[in-house]
Amino acid sequence: MKIAVIGGYGPSLINFRGPMLKAIKDAGHEVYGIAPPDSPDVPKKLAAMGIKFVEAPIQRTGMNPIKDLVALFALVKILKKVKPDTVLSYTIKPVIYGSIAARIAGIKNIYSMITGLGYAFGQTSGKQKLLFKLVKNMYRAGLACNNAVIFQNPDDRDLFKELAVIPAEKKTIVINGSGVDLTHYLNSPVPEGHPVFLCISRLLKEKGVREFAEASVRLKKKHPQARFRLVGPHDDGPDSVSDDLIAKWQNGGVECIGPIADVREELKNCSVYVLPSYREGTPRSVLEAMATGRAIVTTDATGCRETVLEGQNGFMVPVKDVSALELTMEEFILQPDLLLNMGKASLKYVAEKYDVNKVNATIMKAMGL
Template sequence: MKIAVIGGYSPSLINFRGPLLKALVSEGHEVYGIAPLDSQDVPQKLADMGIKFIEAPIQRTGMNPLKDLAALFALVKILKRIKPDTVLSYTIKPVIYGSIAAKLAGVKNIYSMITGLGYAFGQTSGKRGLLFKLVKTMYRVGLSCNNSVMFQNPDDRELFKNIGIIPQNKLTVVTNGSGVDLDHYTSSPVPEGGPVFLCISRLLKEKGVREFAAASVNLKKKYPQAKFRLVGPYDLGPDSLSDALIENWQDNGVQYIGPVEDVREELKNCSVYVLPSYREGTPRSVLEAMATGRPVVTTDATGCRETVIEGRNGFMVPVQDVPALELAMERFILQPDLMQRMGTASLEYIAEKFDVNKVNATIMKAMGL
């Protein structure tokens, strides 16, 4: 079969969908990766995996209707040309416009993966409420074209049904996130010495970066031997954080590293992984930390709560609750034996539920492959 996978950021075809694309190729399918050309080396990397890359003018952020309409027509043209049997889209704009384009192009098998709801679903009233209503309507139109819809956690599936984005009887599947490649992210012992707390995230408010920094600054004053590292890129948009704020964190004991191409070394050098996000699909960085053998502190929020069995491989705290986050992190400083014990439990849980091979098998079955 010919299978087209549509994403909104070309490196994600490798970093997030690479194992799935490889699995599809290994089953003998002809696979196309469709996305904007965000990185010049992506086409060759995909070609080395046996995948054909096609550039599409999809803007990952922004709500320019003319540019989005141009993206829709470009996708229709691409799909009519390659004539895929199946289209799988992920992230908001590819899901909406990719699904509509696939329908217009006469594709019979159309699937979408909801990998997280993002800024538009953070607030349903006021100015952001208008954005929520618009995105809700666009999702409803796009997903009406789908044979079935995949979700990374059960909360998002129930939300989409309860607010009428998809009908109650719509065929849906929960995939346990994107999974993690346990051959690529391998376990390592917790390093000796003072504890190192790590957060890997785009610098956005709703990722909980502010809460991580506030708890870290407080703990640094009490425990100078502890280290607190923040890794990730700035992200432009209404939810972004200022340079001045990040500089203030650095002045008060938070080490800001910036973006890194390969996070494995950072994960191996940390003791505890922290992600106080407001909501996720299933947080990929948490899964990678678990595969490295690290305990997790995260929020009792959609997607995040799927990764932690409370008291077994980590702790969950309420969203935006800095004192609770600080206490959870402090437990590892006061009881350092928890790091290795809970890290071992993370390894057991990741193999049981989030192994990428198991997740890919679920996705391929949902697509009838």
Template sequence: MPKKVAVIGGYGPSLINFRGPMLKAMKDAGHEVYGIAPLDSPDVPEKLAAMGIKYIEAPIQRKGMNPIKDLAALFALLKIIKKIQPDAVLSYTIKPVIYGSIAAKLSGVKNIFSMITGLGYAFGQTSGKRGLLFKLVKNMYRAGLTCNKTIMFQNPDDRDLFKELGIIPQSKATVITNGSGVDLEHYASSPVPAGNPVFLCISRLLKEKGVREFGEASLRLKQKYPQAEFRLVGPHDKGPDSIDDDIIATWQNGGVECTGPVADVREELKNCSVYVLPSYREGTPRSVLEAMATGRPIVTTDATGCRETVIEGQNGFMVPVKDISALEHAMEKFILQPELLQNMGAASLKYVAQKFDVNKVNATIMKAMGL
């Protein structure tokens, strides 16, 4: 039976870039689908309309904790949900999960779902000033998730942590989705390019993404192997976790290319030999899945979310969090043993198709929602 479904996100373009295949799958199954998020980019309504998705703008502030603006977001979501009267609401990212779930509950929606896509800055430290933020966010999560029928996690570690911290009860229904999935057709596989090895990291330039470790390990390897190339691609977000400008300048002076963001990462992935993401914690790192779909070996950390993407020694290597030397040695293996590139790249493609195909992930999500 067709249903009316509202999907709430904290960033407009993410409805297309990250949730587009899911929204389309819901629409193709015969449901009436609404995408609710801040506008952020003027082409969001048009692109969603082309998929048959109805867009509604919501004033959700992605960053910061401003009580007045957050209260305004809650009331705006309450008004939107009461107006469209959906049969089911699915929220993702922190503020939509909290305020979207509460608004749906107050609106009388019975089928409320949330997707925890990663824990972010607030969960990076539980003491000091950041500890106060952690306690606040933990309690806010608890308030929002109490309203949920089922909660979806991208990896089992995050689920277990939420239960351990008492954010959700042990009895709460949960589902592991294996990330957001990746479109294997959009990120088509290609042969590892011949010639000098190219190590690529695509990330916001934040400490907790492991960008500092990538930069320092790349500097060391560039001195030993001048022919190797090291590329860091992504926006330089300003904030308490951002990398200092002078550090980035040091990397660039040492031969590490820092190119800034790109509109389409596929060409970057196609031209690299190895994909590296030494993140401290993820839900499931989307960029790693995209690199695997392209057929690239992976070097990442033995950390929540990241460890889900690597079978050690088969499609790549895992290193301890914050261990620059271990990261350097793992990357060096591909310089000393170039035969690993094709074999591990093929293993990445096989593994991502088995576990992270976006069609399989979307089927899991829709089943959990009764769609």
């Protein structure tokens, strides 16, 4: 069978879907990765895995109707040429336009993976209300073309049904995030000495980076020996934090590192991983930290809460609550024995629930592969 996987960002075919693509290929299928030409390395790396890359003019961000129509018709043309038996799309634009294009191209087996709802679903009133309605209706149109919809947490599935984005009878599958490769992210001892708190994220408000930075600035004043590292790119867009705010955090003792290609050294050198996100599909960086054997602090929010067994491998705090986050992070400074025990619990939990091989097997079964 020919399988086409459509993503909105080229490197994600390697970083997030690589093990899944390889598993499908190893099962004897011909696999195509379709995405924008974001990186010249992607086609080479996919080719080394025996996977064909096809570039598509998908704009990862923005709402330009002309560019989106160009992407839709380009996807129709690509799918008519490739003629896959099955199409799987993930992230918002591939899900919407990829699903519609697959239906137009006459593909019988169409699936989508909802990996998180993002900025448009962050607020449903005020300035974002129109965007929310637009995106909701676009999702409805795209997902109507699907045989089944795959979700990374039950909250997103329930919300889509409640909002009638998908009908109650539509087949849905809930998986444990994207999984994590336990042979790539290896368990390592928690570093000795003063604690290092790490957050890896695009610098967006919805990811909770403001709360992490503000709690860190407060803690740095009380515990100057502790370190607080914020790693990730400064994205453009309405939800991005300002350069002035980043400079303020740096002046307060937060180490703002910027993007890095391989996060494993950062995870290895941290003591606690913190992600105070407002909502996620399932946060991949948290799974990577768990696989490294690290205690977790995250929010009691959609997608995040599934990664923490409260008091066992970490703690949850309310969304947007800087004071609660500060006090919870301080627990690890005052009680360093928590680090080792919670790190062990993280490793055990991630192996049981989030092993990428188990997750990929569930995805392939859902698609009848």
